Amino acid sequence: xxxxxxxxxxxxxxxxxxxxxxxxxxxxxxxxxxxxxxxxxxxxxxxxxxxxxxxxxxxxxxxxxxxxxxxxxxxxxxxxxxxxxxxxxxxxxxxxxxxxxxxxxxxxxxxxxxxxxxxxxxxxxxxxxxxxxxxxxxxxxxxxxxxxxxxxxxxxxxxxxxxxxxxxxxxxxxxxxxxxxxxxxxxxxxxxxxxxxxxxxxxxxxxxxxxxxxxxx
Amino acid sequence: xxxxxxxxxxxxxxxxxxxxxxxxxxxxxxxxxxxxxxxxxxxxxxxxxxxxxxxxxxxxxxxxxxxxxxxxxxxxxxxxxxxxxxxxxxxxxxxxxxxxxxxxxxxxxxxxxxxxxxxxxxxxxxxxxxxxxxxxxxxxxxxxxxxxxxxxxxxxxxxxxxxxxxxxxxxxxxxxxxxxxxxxxxxxxxxxxxxxxxxxxxxxxxxxxxxxxxxxxxxxxxxxxxxxxxxxxxxxxxxxxxxxxxxxxxxxxxxxxxxxxxxxxxxxxxxxxxxxxxxxxxxxxxxxxxxxxxxxxxxxxxxxxxxxxxxxxxxxxxxxxxxxxxxxxxxxxxxxxxxxxxxxxxxxxxxxxxxxxxxxxxxxxxxxxxxxxxxxxxxxxxxxxxxxxxxxxxxxxxxxxxxxxxxxxxxxxxxxxxxxxxxxxxxxxxxxxxxxxxxxxxxxxxxxxxxxxxxxxxxxxxxxxxxxxxxxxxxxxxxxxxxxxxxxxxxxxxxxxxxxxxxxxxxxxxxxxxxxxxxxxxxxxxxxxxxxxxxxxxxxxxxxxxxxxxxxxxxxxxxxxxxxxxxxxxxxxxxxxxxxxxxxxxxxxxxxxxxxxxxxxxxxxxxxxxxxxxxxxxxxxxxxxx
Numbered sequence: 001x002x003x004x005x006x007x008x009x010x011x012x013x014x015x016x017x018x019x020x021x022x023x024x025x026x027x028x029x030x031x032x033x034x035x036x037x038x039x040x041x042x043x044x045x046x047x048x049x050x051x052x053x054x055x056x057x058x059x060x061x062x063x064x065x066x067x068x069x070x071x072x073x074x075x076x077x078x079x080x081x082x083x084x085x086x087x088x089x090x091x092x093x094x095x096x097x098x099x100x101x102x103x104x105x106x107x108x109x110x111x112x113x114x115x116x117x118x119x120x121x122x123x124x125x126x127x128x129x130x131x132x133x134x135x136x137x138x139x140x141x142x143x144x145x146x147x148x149x150x151x152x153x154x155x156x157x158x159x160x161x162x163x164x165x166x167x168x169x170x171x172x173x174x175x176x177x178x179x180x181x182x183x184x185x186x187x188x189x190x191x192x193x194x195x196x197x198x199x200x201x202x203x204x205x206x207x208x209x210x211x212x213x214x215x216x217x
Numbered sequence: 218x219x220x221x222x223x224x225x226x227x228x229x230x231x232x233x234x235x236x237x238x239x240x241x242x243x244x245x246x247x248x249x250x251x252x253x254x255x256x257x258x259x260x261x262x263x264x265x266x267x268x269x270x271x272x273x274x275x276x277x278x279x280x281x282x283x284x285x286x287x288x289x290x291x292x293x294x295x296x297x298x299x300x301x302x303x304x305x306x307x308x309x310x311x312x313x314x315x316x317x318x319x320x321x322x323x324x325x326x327x328x329x330x331x332x333x334x335x336x337x338x339x340x341x342x343x344x345x346x347x348x349x350x351x352x353x354x355x356x357x358x359x360x361x362x363x364x365x366x367x368x369x370x371x372x373x374x375x376x377x378x379x380x381x382x383x384x385x386x387x388x389x390x391x392x393x394x395x396x397x398x399x400x401x402x403x404x405x406x407x408x409x410x411x412x413x414x415x416x417x418x419x420x421x422x423x424x425x426x427x428x429x430x431x432x433x434x435x436x437x438x439x440x441x442x443x444x445x446x447x448x449x450x451x452x453x454x455x456x457x458x459x460x461x462x463x464x465x466x467x468x469x470x471x472x473x474x475x476x477x478x479x480x481x482x483x484x485x486x487x488x489x490x491x492x493x494x495x496x497x498x499x500x501x502x503x504x505x506x507x508x509x510x511x512x513x514x515x516x517x518x519x520x521x522x523x524x525x526x527x528x529x530x531x532x533x534x535x536x537x538x539x540x541x542x543x544x545x546x547x548x549x550x551x552x553x554x555x556x557x558x559x560x561x562x563x564x565x566x567x568x569x570x571x572x573x574x575x576x577x578x579x580x581x582x583x584x585x586x587x588x589x590x591x592x593x594x595x596x597x598x599x600x601x602x603x604x605x606x607x608x609x610x611x612x613x614x615x616x617x618x619x620x621x622x623x624x625x626x627x628x629x630x631x632x633x634x635x636x637x638x639x640x641x642x643x644x645x646x647x648x649x650x651x652x653x654x655x656x657x658x659x660x661x662x663x664x665x666x667x668x669x670x671x672x673x674x675x676x677x678x679x680x681x682x683x684x685x686x687x688x689x690x691x692x693x694x695x696x697x698x699x700x701x702x703x704x705x706x707x708x709x710x711x712x713x714x715x716x717x718x719x720x721x722x723x724x725x726x727x728x729x730x731x732x733x734x735x736x737x738x739x740x741x742x743x744x745x746x747x748x749x750x751x752x753x754x755x756x757x758x759x760x761x762x763x764x765x766x767x768x769x770x771x772x773x774x775x776x777x778x779x780x781x782x783x784x785x786x787x788x789x790x791x792x793x794x795x796x797x798x799x800x801x802x803x804x805x806x807x808x809x810x811x812x813x814x815x816x817x818x819x820x821x822x823x824x825x826x827x828x829x830x831x832x833x834x835x836x837x838x839x840x841x842x843x
Contacts, residue, residue: 121716151714174721
C-alpha cells in the first residue's frame, strides 16, 4: 500500500450507540473484502486501503482500472476516528463493515469551545469559524470567518455574541500549521502530511476531550 | 506589452582626449566596459525589451539614441524600432534607431506622452548632434519667492542657510522640468523646515544640525535623481555604476512609497490624538494592574474613540513635513525627522527579502515613534518635566487624566526594561534610565508597530524580512541578542492575551528562525540567534516580560484598526492575501495602487535579480494613486 504523502481528509468521530458493545480494531477492517491495513507509524493509527472495481466517487471512468481509496483510522477504547479523502468513502466503508447502523457521532460543543478560545487564547488559535446567525431569518443565515488567529481580532470578538458557531478550524500558534477542523456533529477534517500531522491531530483531540467539548451521550 | 528579456547591457559615454567631443559605446558585459575605461567615462546599465541586442555603433554608420521619460513602460507603444531599453534614470526609456524615420516616430511618441526627451545623433561612435524636447525648455511654474530668504540669520548659520537655499532652489528648478508633481512636496518641506527652525526652543546649534541634515539629504536627492537628465553629457551621477543616466526613476519609487506612508500615518496624527487624552478621565485603576483581558484594552480604540481633537480636525495636509528621500552608498536604510535614505543595493536587489523596500515602513515608523516618545517621555535634561513624570510613577493615586496615566505607563515600561524593579527611586535615576534605554525602547516600539501595521501581524513574512535584512549588515553579531528581543516583542503583540503568551512568542520565533535558516543557510546571525534563544529560553522569556508594557503600549495606544485598514486597502484586493497578479518583467496596462501590498508579494526572492529589481522600481514609481 502506498498512501499519498499528503492528502486532505475528512470523516468523523464515532462510538457505539448506547447499549451496544462494539470495539473496532484495525484487524476488523482487514477482514472486509478488498480492504488492506497497515500501521501508520504513529501509535494507535492505521492506514487502510479499499480497492474497488467500480468507482465510488466522480472520478473519470477508466476501463479495466481498479480504483484504490485510502483511509486513516484511529481507535481509542470503544471510540474511533475514520477519515478519507471524501466523506462518502467513510460512509461506504462503514456500510461495508456493517457497523454503520451501530455507531453514533458525538456532539461537539463548538459554541463553548469558540467562546472559551476567544476569552482565554491558548496554544491553539482559531483559523476559521463557521457559524449560524440567528435573528435575521433567511436574510442572513451563515458566516465564515478566516484568519490566522481570529481571537486576536476585535471585530471577531464583537461579532461573537451574535454567532452560533458550528465548525472551528484549529491552528498551532507556534508552528503556524493548521491542525484540525471539527464540527458540532463530530465531523473531523485535516491535512495528512506524514506521521507528525497524525500526532498533532491526536493532541488536539485529546485537548478538546480534556476540556469536555465532546459529548458522547 | 513590453517584456524585459535579454539581461543587462551597458551604455558608456566617453569624453574624447581633446575634451572637445563625446563618443558612445555599448557592451554586453560590465567588465568589457571597464577594460576600455578612460578618464571621463560614464556608464549606466540598460535593460533590453524583447531581447533587443546590444546597440551597435559602427564606423560610418549613423544611428540615433532617444532618451525619454519619466513614462510608465506599459504605455510605450513603438513596434517598429531597432531596440527599446529601460533605464533607472528619469529618462527611463531608451530608443535605439538605425533609421531617421524610426527616430522621428520616437520623438513624436515622447511628445505625445508629454515627457522630456533628449536625442543623440551618433556617427560611428561620435556624438555629432544633440536635440532636446520642447518640454525641457518650458519648465513648470514654481510658486513665487520659493525658496524665500530667511528674515534674520545668525552669522554662524549663514553659510549653512545659503547652502540650503541653493539646494532647495536647485531641487525646485530640476523638478519643474522633470517632476512638476513633486513641487508641492518640496514647498511643504521648505515650510515645515522653517517652522521647525522657528521653534523658540531650537537654539542655533540644533538649528544648524537640522539644516545640515536637510542640506545633505537635498544634495544626495538632487545628485542621484536628476543626474542623467538634459543635457546628459553635463549631468554626471556620483553613483558610478549609474554615472551616465542616474537613478531618477528609482528615486521616484522611493518618493512614492514614502508619500503613501506619510499620507496615512502622518494624516492619522497619532501624536495629536495622544495629547488629546489630556481631556479624558483616567481609568480608575493603574493601567499596570489591569488584566490582559480587561475591557479597557480592547473595547475602545484609544487613538480614535475619545472624540476628534480640535487641532486634528483643523489640520491640513500642508502642515506635514514630507521626508526627503535619497539613495545612499553609506547610510543604508535610515530615517531622520527630515530625511529617509535607502541603500543603493536596492537598485539590484529590491526583489529580495534582504534588500526589500518594505524596510522603509520600519524607518517611517521610527519617525512616528520618535514623535510619540518626544511628547510622552520626559526630557531627562528638563528637571521640571522629569520631576512631574517621576511623581506620577511614585504616586499612590491614579493620575487625573488618561494622558498622564499613559505617560506613567510608558515611563514605567522604560524603567522596567532593566529587569530589576526598585519601589523607590529618584528622578535622576529615572532620567539616567531614559537616557540609557531610549534608543532600545524606540527600536522595540518601532518593531512592534511595524509588525502590526505593515506586516499585517504575519510572523513568517515579518521575521523573514527582518532577519534577511540584518543578514546583509556586517559586524553586528554582538547585537544578535537585541535583535532577538525586538523580534520577540513584535511577535508577543499578538499573544498578549494568550495563556503563557511570552513562551508562545519564543516558540513562534524559534519556528520562524528555523524556516529562515533552511531558506537562507548562509544568512549571518540566524543560526546564532536560534542557538541563543534555545539555550537561554527562560532568560528571553524574562526579558520579554520585562518589556510587556512597551508591547502593550503599542498594541493598544499606537495601533488602530482604521489606520491598518487604510495601509492595506487596495481596490484589487480579493479574499486571498495576494492582491496583484502581475508577471514579473512584464509591463501591461495594469498599475499598482498600494505599494505595500505590491512589495509584500514581489520582494520575496532569495537572490538579487537586476531586471526584476528594475521592473519592481518602475512599477512602484508609476503606480496609481489609491
